Amino acid sequence: MRMSAAQTAAYVCIYLLAGLFAGLVVLQFREAGTPSFAFAWHRRAQPASTPSDASSTSPAGSNGVDNTTPPWTFEYTRDGNNHGLSEEQCTAAFPLLTMEIDRAVEYRHNVAGNITLDDLEIKWRGHGILRILIHENQLYIVDTLNVGRGHRTRYLATLNSINAALRSYPGTLPTVEFTFTVQDNSLIGEGNSNRTVLAYARRAEEPSVWLMPDFVFWGWPQFGMPSYAADFRAVLDDSEMAFLDKKPQLVWRGSIDNNPARKKLAELSKDQPWSNVRGIDWLNKEDPTKNVISMEEHCDYMFTAMTEGMTWGGRLKLLLNCHSVMISHEMAWLEWYHHLLAPSGEAQNYILLEHFDGLRKTMRRLLEPAHRHEAQRIADNARRVFREQYLTPAAVSCYWRALFRGWASVQGFQPSPWMEPEVDPSRTGKLRRRPRGTSFEAYAIMESTEWEVPAQPRMLVNDPETYW
Ligand SMILES: *[C@@H]1O[C@H](CO)[C@@H](O)[C@H](O)[C@H]1NC(C)=O
Ligand SMILES: *[C@@H]1O[C@H](CO)[C@@H](O)[C@H](O)[C@H]1NC(C)=O
Numbered sequence: 001m002r003m004s005a006a007q008t009a010a011y012v013c014i015y016l017l018a019g020l021f022a023g024l025v026v027l028q029f030r031e032a033g034t035p036s037f038a039f040a041w042h043r044r045a046q047p048a049s050t051p052s053d054a055s056s057t058s059p060a061g062s063n064g065v066d067n068t069t070p071p072w073t074f075e076y077t078r079d080g081n082n083h084g085l086s087e088e089q090c091t092a093a094f095p096l097l098t099m100e101i102d103r104a105v106e107y108r109h110n111v112a113g114n115i116t117l118d119d120l121e122i123k124w125r126g127h128g129i130l131r132i133l134i135h136e137n138q139l140y141i142v143d144t145l146n147v148g149r150g151h152r153t154r155y156l157a158t159l160n161s162i163n164a165a166l167r168s169y170p171g172t173l174p175t176v177e178f179t180f181t182v183q184d185n186s187l188i189g190e191g192n193s194n195r196t197v198l199a200y201a202r203r204a205e206e207p208s209v210w211l212m213p214d215f216v217f218w219g220w221p222q223f224g225m226p227s228y229a230a231d232f233r234a235v236l237d238d239s240e241m242a243f244l245d246k247k248p249q250l251v252w253r254g255s256i257d258n259n260p261a262r263k264k265l266a267e268l269s270k271d272q273p274w275s276n277v278r279g280i281d282w283l284n285k286e287d288p289t290k291n292v293i294s295m296e297e298h299c300d301y302m303f304t305a306m307t308e309g310m311t312w313g314g315r316l317k318l319l320l321n322c323h324s325v326m327i328s329h330e331m332a333w334l335e336w337y338h339h340l341l342a343p344s345g346e347a348q349n350y351i352l353l354e355h356f357d358g359l360r361k362t363m364r365r366l367l368e369p370a371h372r373h374e375a376q377r378i379a380d381n382a383r384r385v386f387r388e389q390y391l392t393p394a395a396v397s398c399y400w401r402a403l404f405r406g407w408a409s410v411q412g413f414q415p416s417p418w419m420e421p422e423v424d425p426s427r428t429g430k431l432r433r434r435p436r437g438t439s440f441e442a443y444a445i446m447e448s449t450e451w452e453v454p455a456q457p458r459m460l461v462n463d464p465e466t467y468w
Pocket of ligand 2 (some may be wrong): 114408409410411413414
């Protein structure tokens, strides 16, 4: 079923209005019966090249004298969409990838101790949480709590992203059991500040949260970006303008009301010649699509403005994919690649202005011809570090696997992949065991199927009244 242009535009609007907070709101616009975009990722590793076969492309050795093979190196155009890099290749390609995972592991070592089975209870979260088991690279859904239509694209995107990392990997990962929530403010609620859960974002003062790649890294169909790799990144690779050809303005779209930083940005950019900052009023009955532009169109500008919304800002990784200069206020929410943002120095890859203070001066200066090269250097750094390295689908899959290894290193229990054995009369009393969870492959296609065996996926998406 295809969406009309107006519907698509309405989705775009919602995104811009509320950033990640829009999840439940989006429901009101969602067409009932839109087919699932979930699918199992069966592409087996088609590795770029392994360290041992790198020599075939190397001129060394062709004269039969020098047999040393040059080390494998990551090449963006060749390897960027390869989900199946080996552990060594991941380390070589993304040396700073696991800092957030290392931090979460250190927190267990230094403060909280090993993860226990009690940590995997899901009732505390209320809704939008799943309990997951990975055994021999097979992804299982063990339990869910009030997961429904409002969460649907998020959990399906996340499960697909995990499955891509598992299915494409030639090695075997440790057996792990964990929970993840698709909620923006993962630890909301009294007594939850120390909960152990995988989430898309955390505040600095929420060290017990393990950060995982959010659903935007897979796709965000609600705002016209069905696939991160195919519909956004591939389009940019193909048709993004050269930096100096871009419009010499600062672009931003969204609802101005849900964060003070947005108000400040709107104030400071009002009537400025460099401003392409526009508020969107998606409740405007006459023209709710006024001022809406796509994410790729954001990349047509030399400067982009980053704002958080009610919580974290889902647009961050998208803006960092542009070969543009991102200007941001100080963010309260961290994502898994946050440590790679460099606000100063040779490696500077964005501009940080506390509360957007000094925005006018900064814009005026960077637009002077004498300072364009400074702006271009920041944009170049951002492209190299984010678009061409750490925000590639290859890096996301490496991150998932490193996350599971890190988790396993402080997992203080041995997850059981099996249910209690049952006596099977047809086998003259011999015991038979069944998996404890529902395989992802089954979960992804069971939209309207009830089944008893082997497990009961508690998915409420069948009920049109159930939003979570
Ligand atoms: C969280 O953990 C810290 C350190 O163990 C402890 O001091 C604090 O009381 C805990 N808070 C809650 C709400 O359990
Ligand atoms: C914590 O868990 C790890 C991984 O299962 C295990 O090797 C280690 O011995 C555990 N440490 C303690 C103190 O139980």
